[in-house]
Amino acid sequence: MQETPRSSRGTRSRGALFSLVGALCAFAPQQASGQISGLSTADSLLTREIFAELIEIPTVSSTPETVVAARAMAARLRAAGFPAEDVLVGGNEPGGNLVVRFRGTGEQRPILLMAHLDVVPALRSDWSFEPFVFREEDGWLFGRGTTDNTAGSAMLVANFIRYRREGFVPNRDLIVILTQDEETSSGGIKWLMGEGSEWIEGVEYALNTDAGGGSLRDGRPLDFNVQASEKVYLTFQLEVKNPGGHSSVPRKDNAIYALTRGLDRLAATEWPVQFNEISRAYFQAGAEIETDPAVAADMLAATDIPANPEAIDRLAAANPYYNAVMRTTCVTTRLEAGHADNALPQTAHATVNCRVLPGNSTDEVARELARILDDDQITITRVNDPTPSPPSPLTPNLMSVIDDLREQFWPGVPIIPSMSTGATDGLYVRNAGIPVYGVSALFGPEGDIRAHGRDERVGVTAFFESAQYWYLLVKTLSS
Numbered sequence: 166m167q168e169t170p171r172s173s174r175g176t177r178s179r180g181a182l183f184s185l186v187g188a189l190c191a192f193a194p195q196q197a198s199g200q201i202s203g204l205s206t207a208d209s210l211l212t213r214e215i216f217a218e219l220i221e222i223p224t225v226s227s228t229p230e231t232v233v234a235a236r237a238m239a240a241r242l243r244a245a246g247f248p249a250e251d252v253l254v255g256g257n258e259p260g261g262n263l264v265v266r267f268r269g270t271g272e273q274r275p276i277l278l279m280a281h282l283d284v285v286p287a288l289r290s291d292w293s294f295e296p297f298v299f300r301e302e303d304g305w306l307f308g309r310g311t312t313d314n315t316a317g318s319a320m321l322v323a324n325f326i327r328y329r330r331e332g333f334v335p336n337r338d339l340i341v342i343l344t345q346d347e348e349t350s351s352g353g354i355k356w357l358m359g360e361g362s363e364w365i366e367g368v369e370y371a372l373n374t375d376a377g378g379g380s381l382r383d384g385r386p387l388d389f390n391v392q393a394s395e396k397v398y399l400t401f402q403l404e405v406k407n408p409g410g411h412s413s414v415p416r417k418d419n420a421i422y423a424l425t426r427g428l429d430r431l432a433a434t435e436w437p438v439q440f441n442e443i444s445r446a447y448f449q450a451g452a453e454i455e456t457d458p459a460v461a462a463d464m465l466a467a468t469d470i471p472a473n474p475e476a477i478d479r480l481a482a483a484n485p486y487y488n489a490v491m492r493t494t495c496v497t498t499r500l501e502a503g504h505a506d507n508a509l510p511q512t513a514h515a516t517v518n519c520r521v522l523p524g525n526s527t528d529e530v531a532r533e534l535a536r537i538l539d540d541d542q543i544t545i546t547r548v549n550d551p552t553p554s555p556p557s558p559l560t561p562n563l564m565s566v567i568d569d570l571r572e573q574f575w576p577g578v579p580i581i582p583s584m585s586t587g588a589t590d591g592l593y594v595r596n597a598g599i600p601v602y603g604v605s606a607l608f609g610p611e612g613d614i615r616a617h618g619r620d621e622r623v624g625v626t627a628f629f630e631s632a633q634y635w636y637l638l639v640k641t642l643s644s
């Protein structure tokens with residue numbers, strides 16, 4: 166999951182936060198009684214119970230526990246009336262992916278609903294309490310995976326059970342996929358896009374619970390992110406070879422110096438700025454809620470046609486995230502050289518990790534890297550096969566549904582389209598030509614990002630709001 170770091174952003178004045186869970190006093194004692202949009206006590210209990218069950222299964226990527234979790238969710242879905250042939254536990258090893266198809270009338274093409282079951286490891290010694298025990302305290306729900314991305318898995322399963330109980334018949338098939346290894350190999354989603362593709366036949370677009378979300382400042386919602394694009398991951402290995410020799414007789418040619426001179430040139434290079442529909446919208450919407458008028462003006466000037474280069478430079482200097490949104494980046498992440506204290510180095514290696522703007526040619530990035538390093542002694546090898554991921558179009562029909570519901574839940578909070586600088590399973594779905602929208606609707610305090618870290622938590626209110634937002638969003642899109 167990607168979080169969007171931001172600079173200072175203003176808090177809009179608005180009415181009291183519309184609380185969907187006001188009646189759920191047992192879970193949200195801090196909430197005043199508020200309007201309820203169909204989240205009954207029974208439904209909230211179900212959603213919470215599933216969440217707790219998943220948190221307490223330590224589904225570290227690709228371990229057998231992912232199979233346990235997938236089976237537990239499959240059992241619940243079958244018990245709720247989903248036919249066994251529409252519920253799959255399996256896929257790539259160890260077989261801990263869950264796919265479930267909710268059959269509709271077929272008037273429209275299916276929608277894919279995404280989350281991942283796996284979590285990154287968590288050590289008891291690093292945490293203030295047991296990471297794989299579900300814990301509620303002071304309006305928070307704690308546990309490894311609470312934000313990334315078990316809340317998403319829990320609410321997708323709970324909402325499917327709710328629809329089934331209510332006798333809801335969607336006008337299109339709805340397909341939930343909970344993958345087992347998003348945090349590592351993405352093998353589950355790759356399997357689904359390949360060997361398992363019969364399960365997602367005809368999908369029009371995907372909604373991903375593992376991206377998007379919103380930030381809270383002093384408990385008030387600031388922005389609502391819709392992730393519609395991801396950068397492309399591309400790693401290179403650089404190598405310089407040299408005959409070496411005795412360090413008591415240094416020579417002018419030296420593997421380490423040759424490599425580091427090239428890396429210095431890389432460090433000094435800014436890649437060209439390029440905007441797409443998503444990054445342009447990110448800055449334009451961001452300007453609306455930016456509290457610093459100079460930064461807001463730069464956000465608009467940077468996306469002007471023609472762009473203002475000084476504004477771009479100021480934004481890039483002010484915030485590394487803004488810089489990463491505007492351009493491809495390549496950075497040295499590892500360095501290894503030499504074999505003895507008293508020998509001239511015979512090899513020097515560096516790893517350069519690039520995050521390529523979608524739509525840019527990775528071959529072109531490789532050629533540009535060679536041009537920047539500017540030394541024939543440095544050999545460049547690609548470490549991974551990049552998966553191109555075109556930005557998903559901000560389709561007005563879909564965006565208006567997302568936004569109308571956003572207005573019901575979080576009035577006045579602007580939608581900020583975003584491009585992840587990292588990657589999720591959505592990358593592989595976009596690569597297959599299916600648009601993906603990361604719209605977790607999970608709010609958390611600005612700057613308090615605990616995914617992959619210690620004492621991971623989600624607010625009780627945020628969790629139930631997100632679950633109910635998704636319940637209505639998917640229902641609206643399939644009615």
Ligand SMILES: [Zn+2]
Binds near residue numbers: 281313314347375589
């Ligand atoms: Zn995630």
